[in-house]
Amino acid sequence: MPTNEIAGNETTAAKAAQTVAGLDAVPGAGHGTSVSLRSLTRAFGATRALDEMSLDIAPGELVALLGPSGCGKTTALRIVAGFEFADSGEVLIDGSDVSGVPAAKRDMGMVFQSYSLFPNMNALENVAFGLRMRKVVGSARRKRAGELLDMVGLAAQAGQYPHQLSGGQQQRVALARALAIEPRVLLLDEPLSALDAKVRLQLREQIRTLQQRLGTTTLFVTHDQEEALSMADRVGVMRSGKLEQVAEPADLYSRPATAFVAEFVGTMNRLPAELSGDGKTATVLGITVPVQDGGPASGPADALIRPENLTVTPAEGGDGIVTGRTFLGAVTRVAVRLSGDTEIAVDVSSTAALPMAPGTAVRVSLPTAPVLVAARES
Amino acid sequence: MAAVATERTPAPTPVAAARPRRRSVPVWRWVVMLIAAVYFLLPLYAALRFAGIKAFGTIFTQQGFGSSLWLSVRLAAVTWLVTMVLMIPTTVYVHLRLPGLRRLLEGITILPIVIPPVVLIIGVLQVMPLGLRATVWMLPLEYVILALPFAYRAIDAGLRAIDVKTLTEAAGSLGAGWLTTLWRVILPNLRTGVLSATILIVALVLGEFTMASLDLQQTFPVWIVLFDQLDAQMSVAASIFALLVTWLLLMLITVVATRQSRRSGGGEVTLFTVAPRETIGN
Numbered sequence: 227m228p229t230n231e232i233a234g235n236e237t238t239a240a241k242a243a244q245t246v247a248g249l250d251a252v253p254g255a256g257h258g259t260s261v262s263l264r265s266l267t268r269a270f271g272a273t274r275a276l277d278e279m280s281l282d283i284a285p286g287e288l289v290a291l292l293g294p295s296g297c298g299k300t301t302a303l304r305i306v307a308g309f310e311f312a313d314s315g316e317v318l319i320d321g322s323d324v325s326g327v328p329a330a331k332r333d334m335g336m337v338f339q340s341y342s343l344f345p346n347m348n349a350l351e352n353v354a355f356g357l358r359m360r361k362v363v364g365s366a367r368r369k370r371a372g373e374l375l376d377m378v379g380l381a382a383q384a385g386q387y388p389h390q391l392s393g394g395q396q397q398r399v400a401l402a403r404a405l406a407i408e409p410r411v412l413l414l415d416e417p418l419s420a421l422d423a424k425v426r427l428q429l430r431e432q433i434r435t436l437q438q439r440l441g442t443t444t445l446f447v448t449h450d451q452e453e454a455l456s457m458a459d460r461v462g463v464m465r466s467g468k469l470e471q472v473a474e475p476a477d478l479y480s481r482p483a484t485a486f487v488a489e490f491v492g493t494m495n496r497l498p499a500e501l502s503g504d505g506k507t508a509t510v511l512g513i514t515v516p517v518q519d520g521g522p523a524s525g526p527a528d529a530l531i532r533p534e535n536l537t538v539t540p541a542e543g544g545d546g547i548v549t550g551r552t553f554l555g556a557v558t559r560v561a562v563r564l565s566g567d568t569e570i571a572v573d574v575s576s577t578a579a580l581p582m583a584p585g586t587a588v589r590v591s592l593p594t595a596p597v598l599v600a601a602r603e604s
Numbered sequence: 605m606a607a608v609a610t611e612r613t614p615a616p617t618p619v620a621a622a623r624p625r626r627r628s629v630p631v632w633r634w635v636v637m638l639i640a641a642v643y644f645l646l647p648l649y650a651a652l653r654f655a656g657i658k659a660f661g662t663i664f665t666q667q668g669f670g671s672s673l674w675l676s677v678r679l680a681a682v683t684w685l686v687t688m689v690l691m692i693p694t695t696v697y698v699h700l701r702l703p704g705l706r707r708l709l710e711g712i713t714i715l716p717i718v719i720p721p722v723v724l725i726i727g728v729l730q731v732m733p734l735g736l737r738a739t740v741w742m743l744p745l746e747y748v749i750l751a752l753p754f755a756y757r758a759i760d761a762g763l764r765a766i767d768v769k770t771l772t773e774a775a776g777s778l779g780a781g782w783l784t785t786l787w788r789v790i791l792p793n794l795r796t797g798v799l800s801a802t803i804l805i806v807a808l809v810l811g812e813f814t815m816a817s818l819d820l821q822q823t824f825p826v827w828i829v830l831f832d833q834l835d836a837q838m839s840v841a842a843s844i845f846a847l848l849v850t851w852l853l854l855m856l857i858t859v860v861a862t863r864q865s866r867r868s869g870g871g872e873v874t875l876f877t878v879a880p881r882e883t884i885g886n
Binding site: 307308309328329332334338340342345346355356360400403404407413 | 766767770771773774775776777778779780781784788789792793795
């Protein structure tokens with residue numbers, strides 16, 4: 227069931243390379259490093275944090291690992307970084323196995339979820355730390371660190387200590403510090419989750435722009451689907467140590483491979499469905515529609531349909547009753563209770579939603595496009 | 605309505621409770637201060653009266669004064685060095701790799717406080733190799749044991765104030781090895797904890813009598829007791845002098861440590877606690 231769209235890699239990489247070339251002529255851009263995770267397995271006691279996980283990241287690509295807490299995404303990132311070790315499987319960087327290479331020798335820049343700047347050093351010294359470890363001489367070191375601080379827009383804060391910087395500034399310094407060593411791979415471990423919403427949005431764009439400009443292959447771990455969908459070239463959705471699906475954000479949203487992905491990304495309705503004998507069609511709200519591959523072949527099932535793919539019209543004697551409305555701007559999300567106590571959400575244009583006050587009888591229908599079907603939840 | 609009523613009722617209570625308390629606190633504070641002051645200062649005053657001012661002028665020239673004080677200072681330095689080299693990597697390692705053992709280590713390090721020094725030294729004398737017995741080299745080894753509870757707690761408090769794991773990993777990902785990380789990243793941020801430990805070790809070694817005397821070494825406290833039999837007045841003057849030196853040393857370390865710590869955003873340095881760092885907003 228887990229789909230690994232390795233075939234899609236080349237086109238994505240080509241696209242990423244184009245974007246980089248179009249943005250800036252940075253030397254070395256687009257000649258990033260490829261990363262391959264091969265059947266990584268890691269168990270902590272009885273729980274399998276990673277279960278035969280495989281993933282290929284093309285040079286210059288930003289792949290986000292998305293999933294609920296405990297799904298193994300952080301473990302995967304930490305194994306790539308060299309802070310954890312897999313029980314079996316390997317990590318290939320540009321084709322060579324790095325399993326025996328200690329973290330300090332892997333040349334990977336990492337930004338952590340918690341503030342990780344060295345409190346005893348100012349912003350410039352923090353950025354220069356990795357260069358110092360690489361024996362870059364004083365003047366060259368300060369110059370390069372200064373350039374990187376400038377790149378994240380913090381040249382004026384060079385002399386400030388971490389406790390004098392805001393959370394967002396600290397994470398930008400941390401990003402500059404990770405990029406200063408010209409890492410082969412950039413690893414981002416939920417770097418935005420400690421920040422407030424507005425700062426998070428700005429920093430999200432800044433990270434993406436820098437990553438594309440430098441062409442650094444990046445693995446980004448997050449539990450925030452909006453973050454993953456808006457920043458990544460491809461998103462891998464993880465559950466219980468396995469990759470459920472790896473796809474470009476638009477594909478992930480419109481063509482989820484499994485019920486878990488469908489419901490984890492965006493809002494999803496569950497509607498009772500009757501499967502036909504051969505399991506190829508289903509009857510939903512009295513309409514027969516083709517069934518997408520990947521669901522159960524028989525038995526009680528639910529059809530998974532996004533709010534914007536349903537239509538709702540006021541109708542005397544309709545099978546649904548409006549229970550609430552949420553105004554979202556151009557569209558209004560209408561909550562409808564169907565017979566059999568099924569609660570669903572339908573997005574309609576805000577003008578069309580005007581006559582649908584709570585208590586209005588409505589009829590809900592769906593297009594005859596293929597639907598994803600999942601086993602019914604009790 | 606009921607909800608509103610319950611919201612309102614508790615509101616006046618804190619005000620009512622605070623009023624009498626605000627009046628009574630200063631009074632009690634002064635009473636406690638006064639009792640403590642009398643308790644601590646009266647013996648000092650008595651000692652000063654007994655010794656007389658004149659005695660202070662001559663203690664420096666007394667035989668054994670300089671050598672015993674110098675011995676105690678050297679012992680403090682060696683004890684400090686051994687304790688730090690032993691305890692900092694151990695405590696850091698336990699924090700990083702064996703957090704489950706923290707409680708055990710805490711329990712072990714409290715033992716030297718629970719076991720009386722006399723018992724300790726008698727035990728040590730039983731097992732100590734002959735070559736070390738009654739030598740000056742034995743003392744710092746014993747003092748390291750005595751210093752363990754203080755050193756461990758001070759360093760532990762310092763480590764708790766920083767995110768050791770993330771800092772270590774950050775340094776690692778940037779190419780720093782274990783020793784470099786310890787020296788350049790952990791130690792500078794542990795400065796307050798280390799200085800707290802230093803204060804306690806110095807005070808401990810400069811005042812320790814039992815072990816030194818049973819080990820037949822003439823440290824400063826031992827000299828004072830011996831000298832007491834020759835000239836009681838002079839000996840009391842020396843004790844007061846020792847108290848002053850220790851006190852000045854401690855003040856100096858505290859002030860310097862706090863100033864250093866403030867520079868990089870740390871808190872005030874006290875003996876067991878290091879105020880956590882604060883970060884402004886987002």
